[in-house]
Amino acid sequence: MPTLTQNISVEEGALLAQLDRARMPTHIAIIMDGNGRWAKERGLSVQHGHHAGRQAVKRTIEACLQLGIPYLTVYAFSTENWRRPASEVNFLMQLLEQAIEDELDELKRNGVRVRVIGRLNEKLPQTLIRKVCQVIEETKHNRKLTFTIALNYGGRAEIIDAARKIAVEAAAGRLDPRSITEENFHEFLYTNGTPDPDLVIRTGGEMRLSNFLLWQLAYAEFVSTPIYWPDFDKKELIRAILEYQRRERRFGGRNGDYQSDAR
Numbered sequence: 001m002p003t004l005t006q007n008i009s010v011e012e013g014a015l016l017a018q019l020d021r022a023r024m025p026t027h028i029a030i031i032m033d034g035n036g037r038w039a040k041e042r043g044l045s046v047q048h049g050h051h052a053g054r055q056a057v058k059r060t061i062e063a064c065l066q067l068g069i070p071y072l073t074v075y076a077f078s079t080e081n082w083r084r085p086a087s088e089v090n091f092l093m094q095l096l097e098q099a100i101e102d103e104l105d106e107l108k109r110n111g112v113r114v115r116v117i118g119r120l121n122e123k124l125p126q127t128l129i130r131k132v133c134q135v136i137e138e139t140k141h142n143r144k145l146t147f148t149i150a151l152n153y154g155g156r157a158e159i160i161d162a163a164r165k166i167a168v169e170a171a172a173g174r175l176d177p178r179s180i181t182e183e184n185f186h187e188f189l190y191t192n193g194t195p196d197p198d199l200v201i202r203t204g205g206e207m208r209l210s211n212f213l214l215w216q217l218a219y220a221e222f223v224s225t226p227i228y229w230p231d232f233d234k235k236e237l238i239r240a241i242l243e244y245q246r247r248e249r250r251f252g253g254r255n256g257d258y259q260s261d262a263r
Helices: 010-018 035-041 046-067 086-109 126-139 157-169 182-188 234-246
Strands: 027-031 071-078 113-116 145-152 200-204 221-224
Touching: 010 035, 027 234, 035 046, 046 071, 046 086, 046 145, 046 234, 071 086, 086 113, 086 126, 086 145, 113 126, 113 221, 145 157, 157 234, 200 234
Parallel strands: 027 071, 027 200, 071 145, 113 145, 200 221
Antiparallel strands: none
């Protein structure tokens, strides 16, 4: 991967100079939106849009490695996306499977740990599940960047699944329901072991969470950009981080009560 000082444009250099290295987000989550609109505006098929979106994922992983962001989570496929045409869904499954196969060696070389969250045992093709298990296993010891893919994921489904786990533990006498707190509730979520996002970015100009990480994003800063996902790059990521750094995170407190590590 290139370093921060290699092959950068004047514009990118100017943006980098504005970053406050003491206030970088630890965890960035991204709602990748706009592949279809990007393709339509160019007279291309939606499949072309998803192909271009795959390249944007790769650029964003590289940018996070260069910027020293230790956690990145992307919304790849929601529990609601099954409503899309079957041809598009099948293409997305195949694209993800191919992406894992193509990028696995580079992910390992660059210290990227891959996690996949969601209802992985429902509806997903078995060939994709095998690839997912492979990339998780072969990258589990990497530590430079934890890259989480939300696949067949829904925020409400995650909370329901956590509640079911708690109910099972309580019924078996292994857990006192009165002992549940916000802190230990997190242990039952798909994201257990990963800090909550500090910054969530949505591309494509929309202003909603779309059932993404509903518990974890309670105090994240939300940045919406009109840039479609296939056009998202390191400069757009830095702009979003700069917007994040301009805000005062109060976590329910008053002005001046900034807390850098509230969870």
